[in-house]
Amino acid sequence: MDKKVAIIGAGNLATRVSLELHNKGVEIVQVYSRTVTSALSLARMLGCNYVTKPEKITPDADIYLISVSDMVVTELLSKMQFNNKLIAHTAGSIAMSELAKFSKNYGVFYPLQTFSKFRDVSFSKIPFCIEANNKKNEAILSELASTISKDVRLINSEQRKQLHLAAVFACNFTNHMYAIANELINNKDLPFDILLPLINETASKVKNMTPRAAQTGPALRLDKNVMQDHTNMLNGKPRLKKIYNQLSENINEFHKIPKS
Amino acid sequence: MDKKVAIIGAGNLATRVSLELHNKGVEIVQVYSRTVTSALSLARMLGCNYVTKPEKITPDADIYLISVSDMVVTELLSKMQFNNKLIAHTAGSIAMSELAKFSKNYGVFYPLQTFSKFRDVSFSKIPFCIEANNKKNEAILSELASTISKDVRLINSEQRKQLHLAAVFACNFTNHMYAIANELINNKDLPFDILLPLINETASKVKNMTPRAAQTGPALRLDKNVMQDHTNMLNGKPRLKKIYNQLSENINEFHKIPKS
Numbered sequence: 001m002d003k004k005v006a007i008i009g010a011g012n013l014a015t016r017v018s019l020e021l022h023n024k025g026v027e028i029v030q031v032y033s034r035t036v037t038s039a040l041s042l043a044r045m046l047g048c049n050y051v052t053k054p055e056k057i058t059p060d061a062d063i064y065l066i067s068v069s070d071m072v073v074t075e076l077l078s079k080m081q082f083n084n085k086l087i088a089h090t091a092g093s094i095a096m097s098e099l100a101k102f103s104k105n106y107g108v109f110y111p112l113q114t115f116s117k118f119r120d121v122s123f124s125k126i127p128f129c130i131e132a133n134n135k136k137n138e139a140i141l142s143e144l145a146s147t148i149s150k151d152v153r154l155i156n157s158e159q160r161k162q163l164h165l166a167a168v169f170a171c172n173f174t175n176h177m178y179a180i181a182n183e184l185i186n187n188k189d190l191p192f193d194i195l196l197p198l199i200n201e202t203a204s205k206v207k208n209m210t211p212r213a214a215q216t217g218p219a220l221r222l223d224k225n226v227m228q229d230h231t232n233m234l235n236g237k238p239r240l241k242k243i244y245n246q247l248s249e250n251i252n253e254f255h256k257i258p259k260s
Numbered sequence: 261m262d263k264k265v266a267i268i269g270a271g272n273l274a275t276r277v278s279l280e281l282h283n284k285g286v287e288i289v290q291v292y293s294r295t296v297t298s299a300l301s302l303a304r305m306l307g308c309n310y311v312t313k314p315e316k317i318t319p320d321a322d323i324y325l326i327s328v329s330d331m332v333v334t335e336l337l338s339k340m341q342f343n344n345k346l347i348a349h350t351a352g353s354i355a356m357s358e359l360a361k362f363s364k365n366y367g368v369f370y371p372l373q374t375f376s377k378f379r380d381v382s383f384s385k386i387p388f389c390i391e392a393n394n395k396k397n398e399a400i401l402s403e404l405a406s407t408i409s410k411d412v413r414l415i416n417s418e419q420r421k422q423l424h425l426a427a428v429f430a431c432n433f434t435n436h437m438y439a440i441a442n443e444l445i446n447n448k449d450l451p452f453d454i455l456l457p458l459i460n461e462t463a464s465k466v467k468n469m470t471p472r473a474a475q476t477g478p479a480l481r482l483d484k485n486v487m488q489d490h491t492n493m494l495n496g497k498p499r500l501k502k503i504y505n506q507l508s509e510n511i512n513e514f515h516k517i518p519k520s
Contacts, residue, residue: 012476070478070486093478093486112458114476119465125457153454162448165490170441170455171462172477173507177434179471179514181426188422194413195430196467197385198373202431203463205379207456211439216272216374217432218330218353226330226353230425239510246506247433250499254439 001147003140006030006061007046008076010038012115013090014067017148020123022046024147030058054079061085063144065109070094077102086137092164095157096131107132107141110160111149114171123148129155129163180240212255219248220255261407263400266290266321267306268336270298272375273350274327277408280383282306284407290318314339321345323404325369330354337362346397352424355417356391367392367401370420371409374431383408389415389423440500472515479508480515 005026007018010033022028022045031050033039043050051057057064057080067090068076077087080102087099088109099106110129113121128145130152132138138154145152155163178199182192205214218226227248234241265286267278270293282288282305291310293299303310311317317324317340327350328336337347340362347359348369359366368391373381388405390412392398398414405412415423438459442452465474478486487508494501 069481070483093489112454114458114461114465114474116465116469116474116476119469121461127454127457151457155450159448159450161489161493162445163450163454164486165493166441166444166455167458168477168479168490168504169437169444171458172475172479172511174434174437174459174462175466175471175474175476176507176511176514177429177437178466179475180510181430182471184422184426184429188419190415190419190423192466192470194372194387194423195426197387197411198427198431199434199463199466201374201381202434203459205374205376206435206438206452206459209376209379210452211435211442214374214376214435215432215439216376216435217428219428219432221329223330226424229353229421230428233421233425239506239513243503243506243510244428246499246503247436250440250503251432251436253499254436 001026001143003027003062003144004029004060005063005065005144006032006058007042007065007067008032008057008080009067010035010042011067011069012117013111014065015042015117016115016119016121017065017067017090017111018042018046020148021144026144026147029061032057055081057081059083059085063088063140065090066099067091074098086140088132088141092129092160092167095161096133097157100133105133105137107137108157108160109141109145110155111145112163112167114167114175124150127151127153129153129160131156131160180243215251215255217251219251222252261286261403263287263322263404264289264320265323265325265404266292266318267302267325267327268292268317268340269327270295270302271327271329272377273371274325275302275377276375276379276381277325277327277350277371278302278306280408281404286404286407289321292317315341317341319343319345323348323400325350326359327351334358346400348392348401352389352420352427355421356393357417360393365393365397367397368417368420369401369405370415371405372423372427374427374435384410387411387413389413389420391416391420440503475511475515477511479511482512 028046028048031043039050064087082103084104086105087103088107096108108131112127126149128149130141288306288308291303299310324347342363344364346365347363348367356368370389372387386409388409390401
């Protein structure tokens with residue numbers, strides 16, 4: 001693809017996506033980040049220049065990928081000049097229409113994945129959720145996504161918002177379950193790696209079964225003795241106890257056989 | 261291994277573990293289940309006989325693996341005659357000492373994994389948590405476990421109880437997070453498979469990073485706009501809204517930088 005791309009942001013997602021685009025031959029012309037060290041280190045890896053002031057962003061890119069926190073995006077973009085070049089944000093939570101005031105050409109380039117700055121991730125299967133203000137821009141963003149992934153989908157803002165909420169459960173909250181489990185066994189001198197085959201199988205099961213069919217455990221069986229034991233063990237941790245009870249209750253409700 | 265094994269129970273765990281033992285050449289001599297169809301179908305796969313009355317359990321086994329719901333185990337065992345043969349339960353939640361009244365030789369044979377009856381699972385990496393009333397029985401149960409897994413560990417009852425609680429978070433609650441995510445996107449005509457690369461990467465990350473370092477998402481960033489949007493989207497689902505708020509709060513507390 002012969003379009004020049006500028007990267008607005010140097011966080012987890014901006015870093016991994018821009019490196020992958022670069023590795024697949026896409027020309028990255030500039031990185032913006034307000035933090036010099038972040039801007040510099042990403043620009044070095046990409047072999048391009050960087051700016052730390054929004055007013056200084058280059059006018060020479062064809063596509064501006066905007067990957068900054070949802071909290072600052074509007075304020076930041078209002079300080080940049082895009083001259084109606086194509087701008088696309090990478091956020092699950094921001095409606096495409098929010099970009100309309102900054103350029104006549106806009107869209108969304110949202111990879112449904114969790115990114116950490118220093119962790120390499122395989123891109124080919126990541127679903128890229130594309131949306132744009134017209135067919136031409138939709139085609140450009142789809143082509144850009146397909147340089148790094150085989151799974152490019154047209155997803156509207158409402159669907160994307162719901163996907164992002166679902167991803168909080170399937171990823172952020174799931175990872176927090178791992179963190180809680182880790183905390184619980186560390187107290188008994190057990191290493192986290194003892195849980196890895198279980199974590200791996202739990203994730204693998206749902207490739208072939210629905211999560212409903214894959215469910216196991218005391219809350220599903222309504223094994224009250226075990227559940228009582230568990231909540232007693234959490235007596236010193238009121239927040240965890242609340243979480244335990246609420247998730248158990250929800251599992252139970254979810255799996256209730258509807259009355260005929 | 262030349263010991264004869266009887267299987268008490270024909271649920272998810274009993275089925276998968278006994279089939280694996282059988283496949284690895286261990287002689288299974290009998291299956292007990294109160295449900296004829298379960299007993300019969302497992303016994304057929306194992307090529308052995310079955311009983312449905314606890315009084316009828318064979319006296320000819322060397323090891324009795326007890327894999328029935330924690331709720332019925334004591335009542336059931338009191339109806340069986342073991343003649344001081346080695347009995348071992350497969351539960352995370354039951355203290356080993358609960359078996360003392362049924363035989364002079366007893367222990368625990370607990371695989372830390374989630375099992376579904378009709379899903380084949382790779383056993384070689386499953387941690388088998390072994391405990392026994394003496395060294396001899398410990399050695400027998402460890403040998404039995406090592407016919408099917410390379411990860412055999414001596415774990416005491418208190419550690420195992422904590423592991424089981426941790427497993428509820430790392431597996432049962434995690435799978436329920438997948439179920440909630442699935443429910444949320446189904447409402448917008450999105451297929452569950454769009455979440456699979458995210459689920460897979462979330463589980464893979466913690467092989468190389470701690471769950472603390474792997475955490476991402478709006479609750480970690482304290483992105484209040486996104487969190488407010490998400491709870492608004494859950495307005496019609498009060499239980500999910502509560503879960504969302506409580507898990508977000510807990511993530512935030514967990515990642516708070518301690519005051520110096």
